[in-house]
Amino acid sequence: MTPPTHPLALAPVSAPPHSVDGFVKEFLRELNTGQGVALSRSTVNDQYLALARTVRHYLMARWLETLRHNRQSKAKYVGYLSAEYLLGRQLGNALMATDLNDVAEKALASCGLDLATLRAQEVEPGLGNGGLGRLAACFIDSLATMSVPCIGYGIRYEYGIFRQTFVDGRQVEQPDTWLALGAPWEFPHPEAAVEVDFGGYTETYDDNGTERTRWVPAWNVLGIPYNYMVPGYQNGRVNTLRLWSAQATKAFDLSIFNAGDYAEAVRAQTFAENITKVLYPEDSTPQGKELRLQQQYFFVACSIRDFIEQMVEEDFDLHNLPERIHFQLNDTHPVIAVPELMRILVDEKKWEWDEAWDVTRRCFAYTCHTLLPEALETWPTDLLGRLLPRHLEIIFRINDEFLAEVRAAYPEDELRARRMSIVADYPERSVRMAYLATVAGTRVNGVAALHSQLLAEKVLPDFSSFWPDKFTNVTNGVTPRRFIKMANPSLSELITDTVGPGWVTDLERLAELEPYAEDEDFRRAFRRTKDVNKTRLYALLRTRDGIDLPEGHLLDVMVKRLHEYKRQTLKLLHVVTLYDRIISGRVDPTSVLPRTVVFGAKAAPGYRMAKEIIFLANSVAATLNADKRLNGRLSVAFPANYNVTLAEKLIPAADLSEQISLAGMEASGTGNMKFALNGALTVGTDDGANVEIRQLVGDENFFLFGMTEPEVSDLQAAGYHPTEYYESNAELKSAIDLISSGAFSDGDRNAFEQVVSNLLYQDRFMALADYQSYLDAQDRVEAAYVNKEAWTKSAIRNIARTGFFSSDRSMRDYLSRIWGATPDR
Numbered sequence: 113m114t115p116p117t118h119p120l121a122l123a124p125v126s127a128p129p130h131s132v133d134g135f136v137k138e139f140l141r142e143l144n145t146g147q148g149v150a151l152s153r154s155t156v157n158d159q160y161l162a163l164a165r166t167v168r169h170y171l172m173a174r175w176l177e178t179l180r181h182n183r184q185s186k187a188k189y190v191g192y193l194s195a196e197y198l199l200g201r202q203l204g205n206a207l208m209a210t211d212l213n214d215v216a217e218k219a220l221a222s223c224g225l226d227l228a229t230l231r232a233q234e235v236e237p238g239l240g241n242g243g244l245g246r247l248a249a250c251f252i253d254s255l256a257t258m259s260v261p262c263i264g265y266g267i268r269y270e271y272g273i274f275r276q277t278f279v280d281g282r283q284v285e286q287p288d289t290w291l292a293l294g295a296p297w298e299f300p301h302p303e304a305a306v307e308v309d310f311g312g313y314t315e316t317y318d319d320n321g322t323e324r325t326r327w328v329p330a331w332n333v334l335g336i337p338y339n340y341m342v343p344g345y346q347n348g349r350v351n352t353l354r355l356w357s358a359q360a361t362k363a364f365d366l367s368i369f370n371a372g373d374y375a376e377a378v379r380a381q382t383f384a385e386n387i388t389k390v391l392y393p394e395d396s397t398p399q400g401k402e403l404r405l406q407q408q409y410f411f412v413a414c415s416i417r418d419f420i421e422q423m424v425e426e427d428f429d430l431h432n433l434p435e436r437i438h439f440q441l442n443d444t445h446p447v448i449a450v451p452e453l454m455r456i457l458v459d460e461k462k463w464e465w466d467e468a469w470d471v472t473r474r475c476f477a478y479t480c481h482t483l484l485p486e487a488l489e490t491w492p493t494d495l496l497g498r499l500l501p502r503h504l505e506i507i508f509r510i511n512d513e514f515l516a517e518v519r520a521a522y523p524e525d526e527l528r529a530r531r532m533s534i535v536a537d538y539p540e541r542s543v544r545m546a547y548l549a550t551v552a553g554t555r556v557n558g559v560a561a562l563h564s565q566l567l568a569e570k571v572l573p574d575f576s577s578f579w580p581d582k583f584t585n586v587t588n589g590v591t592p593r594r595f596i597k598m599a600n601p602s603l604s605e606l607i608t609d610t611v612g613p614g615w616v617t618d619l620e621r622l623a624e625l626e627p628y629a630e631d632e633d634f635r636r637a638f639r640r641t642k643d644v645n646k647t648r649l650y651a652l653l654r655t656r657d658g659i660d661l662p663e664g665h666l667l668d669v670m671v672k673r674l675h676e677y678k679r680q681t682l683k684l685l686h687v688v689t690l691y692d693r694i695i696s697g698r699v700d701p702t703s704v705l706p707r708t709v710v711f712g713a714k715a716a717p718g719y720r721m722a723k724e725i726i727f728l729a730n731s732v733a734a735t736l737n738a739d740k741r742l743n744g745r746l747s748v749a750f751p752a753n754y755n756v757t758l759a760e761k762l763i764p765a766a767d768l769s770e771q772i773s774l775a776g777m778e779a780s781g782t783g784n785m786k787f788a789l790n791g792a793l794t795v796g797t798d799d800g801a802n803v804e805i806r807q808l809v810g811d812e813n814f815f816l817f818g819m820t821e822p823e824v825s826d827l828q829a830a831g832y833h834p835t836e837y838y839e840s841n842a843e844l845k846s847a848i849d850l851i852s853s854g855a856f857s858d859g860d861r862n863a864f865e866q867v868v869s870n871l872l873y874q875d876r877f878m879a880l881a882d883y884q885s886y887l888d889a890q891d892r893v894e895a896a897y898v899n900k901e902a903w904t905k906s907a908i909r910n911i912a913r914t915g916f917f918s919s920d921r922s923m924r925d926y927l928s929r930i931w932g933a934t935p936d937r
């Protein structure tokens with residue numbers, strides 16, 4: 113059938129005029145015909161929705177044109193497979209991408225409306241936990257900006273990461289109802305639903321003399337695609353993010369009834385929608401939950417089918433699939449895509465196993481985002497066999513053939529084959545998803561130089577010696593559009609006035625700022641931008657959280673997920689020590705550098721220790737802020753619900769960036785990059801991307817402390833005894849004793865029992881071992897901050913020297929090291 117056509121349809125939409133009047137017209141039309149309200153009767157939400165749809169119109173022609181262009185050019189796509197995208201608010205980004213901010217501001221003002229107020233109405237789509245999801249969002253932004261064809265695939269969770277509140281200092285989670293007031297950025301396509309099967313059994317059959325396997329599933333669900341625009345920065349490109357939502361199938365296959373398990377089938381239908389109901393808020397300990405595996409298979413099955421169907425539509429020979437797509441596996445969450453593609457090719461397309469494997473293993477690459485052994489996903493074979501029986505068989509065969517290869521290479525080394533087996537036998541029979549991804553992928557990468565090295569040497573040593581060329585590094589990056597240009601307009605203006613506008617898409621041009629570190633006027637101008645950002649932050653915290661912060665302090669910020677390895681407790685020990693020094697009379701409060709410490713962190717709801725640490729932080733904050741003896745020299749704030757939106761206000765205001773994980777634990781960190789690029793100095797360990805930040809900015813512009821990774825390993829091996837540090841360090845002992853004394857808990861000596869005894873008797877992440885070194889580093893910070901001009905020079909050098917950390921550079925590295933790559937074996 114030929115598609116419908118009309119001469120006017122050749123240019124399907126054109127953008128409304130880029131003028132204030134044109135914008136006003138479009139906005140009022142949306143308000144009237146889209147929202148069905150008159151301006152005079154409209155609510156802020158009406159106005160926000162109308163504004164969002166108005167801006168959308170300006171992107172629409174570019175979106176359709178990008179799709180047409182990609183179809184026609186048959187370019188190779190990046191298929192980014194990620195269970196999480198932590199997008200942040202969309203409106204500001206869309207206004208920036210279309211260069212409509214000023215037009216919109218004037219247009220709204222002429223209607224008596226305030227753009228900032230409408231922007232604040234947007235609830236950010238928090239479809240991710242932290243760094244991994246935010247990285248995915250930065251990457252798709254960069255690919256769109258670089259005009260690289262990319263489709264991001266993921267899950268449209270009805271509830272994203274929980275909203276954090278504090279009740280009596282303790283974290284209480286509230287559902288994130290991000291869709292409740294309307295979702296103007298999404299385009300649902302229920303007509304393009306895809307079916308996804310689950311459960312049942314497999315059977316073999318004779319296919320004209322060839323024995324084949326078929327999967328007889330027990331139940332299925334529909335995947336509804338929701339498309340989102342991913343606008344490039346002022347380049348006429350708009351890529352697509354396609355998130356899948358689960359829906360029950362209307363009628364289900366008779367064979368299920370005939371198979372007899374009616375009740376099970378109906379139950380499954382009823383629960384279909386549960387699959388995409390909520391984002392799992394755990395980000396380190398896999399719970400092995402069945403629903404999570406369902407989520408993973410669901411979105412991956414939809415996505416692979418979606419792409420293959422597009423190829424089939426254009427009569428494409430799937431044998432050449434690797435020429436048209438590289439699927440990037442964002443951690444192990446989407447790794448079930450590997451057996452899924454095999455199943456489609458072998459069972460549905462009836463290919464030979466070997467030809468299917470040859471194509472499959474050229475279509476995937478795998479990024480690992482962790483080093484914590486407990487964060488590496490494994491799925492029990494019972495669970496996999498129950499939910500995805502055919503996939504389990506395929507995994508077994510992949511493993512058998514892989515182990516045959518290993519045994520051929522190392523005939524005398526059965527232990528090695530067992531170590532490398534994708535299927536583990538202990539402690540229970542399970543599939544190691546990282547191993548499957550490594551075997552199947554063209555490349556395996558870590559996310560910072562140190563992490564990639566440790567990944568190859570410590571997590572996957574057998575694999576990296578088996579396939580040395582498979583392993584590579586791509587250091588993470590962040591998008592300068594959202595995290596500098598949009599989040600820090602005052603600094604952006606200063607940079608653009610100084611070196612021109614090119615830095616926004618070519619961040620290495622920040623190097624041109626280097627000489628201005630010597631320029632007194634520039635330094636003064638830089639400090640003004642910090643002051644503007646602090647004022648803006650404090651105003652927000654006043655209205656958002658009722659927190660009143662003093663002016664003129666060093667602003668010391670630690671924002672990230674709450675995790676023991678990140679060591680928020682080390683920061684708290686520092687704060688308590690500063691407090692202790694004053695109240696014990698060891699130092700005179702008037703001689704203390706005024707400092708405000710801001711925490712932001714969500715704890716996984718089931719992570720008890722993390723929640724105790726939040727309680728301690730809030731208790732310390734309450735006590736310090738009420739204590740007149742401090743003379744207003746030290747205050748602590750812990751605004752609830754740290755998210756992308758708050759990060760955009762906090763990071764530009766910060767003077768000091770806390771990146772204090774135990775060396776060898778933080779894969780990369782990306783907050784560290786955002787702070788440096790916004791002119792904060794880092795106090796940090798030699799961990800993750802801190803290593804590269806320090807190398808670039810220079811030791812004299814970075815406050816390094818703590819053990820190195822090899823020192824950590826040695827201490828671990830020698831036997832670590834935290835009490836020895838407690839006993840031998842008077843200030844440390846005094847700080848811990850102060851916590852145990854009830855000073856932060858109205859005299860209750862047991863309030864922080866768990867945190868304290870964990871530190872004293874376990875301290876897996878060696879906070880006590882690094883305590884003194886950290887305090888020394890903080891002394892250096894204070895000495896440096898007193899010299900305003902020298903500090904400002906360092907801050908400017910941080911900005912000028914960290915252009916490397918643009919996610920545009922990360923994408924160039926993926927393109928050259930991974931997506932252009934073919935397997936070496």
Ligand code: 26V
Pocket residue numbers: 241242243244245247392394395396397398399443481482487488489559588778779780781782800
């Ligand atoms: C892991 C797991 C494990 C199973 C349970 C559910 C779940 C959910 C999310 C994750 C991802 C954790 C890994 C992660 O977020 N890693 C972070 O990735 C950042 C981007 O590469 C990096 O900057 C951080 O250092 C790293 O912790």
